[in-house]
Amino acid sequence: MTRILVFALLTTALAGGGFYLSRIINKPDIDAAYAIPLTPPAAPMRVFHLGHSLVGRDMPAMLAQLAGNGHSYHSQLGWGTSLREHWDPKLPINGFETENAHDHYRDAKEALASGSYDAVVLTEMVEIKDAIKYHKSGKFLRKWAGEARESNPDTRVYLYETWHHLNDPAGWLNRLDADYGTHWQQQVLFDDLRNRPDSPARVIPAGQVMARFARELTARGGVEGLASIDGLFARNDDGTLDTIHVNDLGAYLVALTHYAVLYHRSPVGLPYALKRADGTAAQPPSAEAARLMQEVVWDVVQSDRLTGVGS
8 A cells, every 4th residue: 555655646746747756745744843833923023025926015014014113024026926036047037127116125135145034935926836847846945945044044934825816717715725735835835844844934824814714705695895705806907807916905814814924913903904015095994804804814824833823
């Protein structure tokens, strides 16, 4: 049976592309690495965000408002940019000038080399399967994590799990359920675990939060101001639904998730009338929607040991 199982794993790995036998992590190793939660931070954090438009400008600004005085951040973004593209100076970062035209931009390698960040939040491009196959996601998560730790061994490294298009042929919720363990964990996160079992990267499970929130909305028949998960997503100029980018309400939900993971605090009761990065007022959720968002976030974050917060 053991030989059959190993052969099946290897066959599946090769078929999926980019998932090699050397990356398979035994469950006891995973259990040991994530058995003990991180110590809650004792002071406001300085955070670096590396990613693309699913990070955006507004979400980190909302996180800073939720965290309060003393929290600071910088970022480097692109359009659909992979961790590999951020790393390799020979590869283009689409939308670089546009996405980084703000006061919180800082060159990623310069930022991490400074050793001045308490947390580094990394995310990968989506489609996540293509990122793994063509951009070697696990390898470049490992590289960025190593860069952060080399300058500051106390820096906490996080993988921000995102989502895919609402109209995905396989089903949006089906993909969120399946991708988290198969792709985000086994093929990206655990590549870093092999090298740093004593201090593994943790997860900010925004995709899992969205899935739980979507199911809660369905079960309740919607809440005030939000009939379905579509209400978290932006609209294109012609009024059609943008199936991947969030609006202010979606950015708020993701910011809550970052807050709960980074600070180990319940977001229940936090303010929900916030500002965008440009200082204009963001569209606030209703009180009912905000409360549900906050409760869902805390439940998901506490129940997932990979966040470093779980009991």
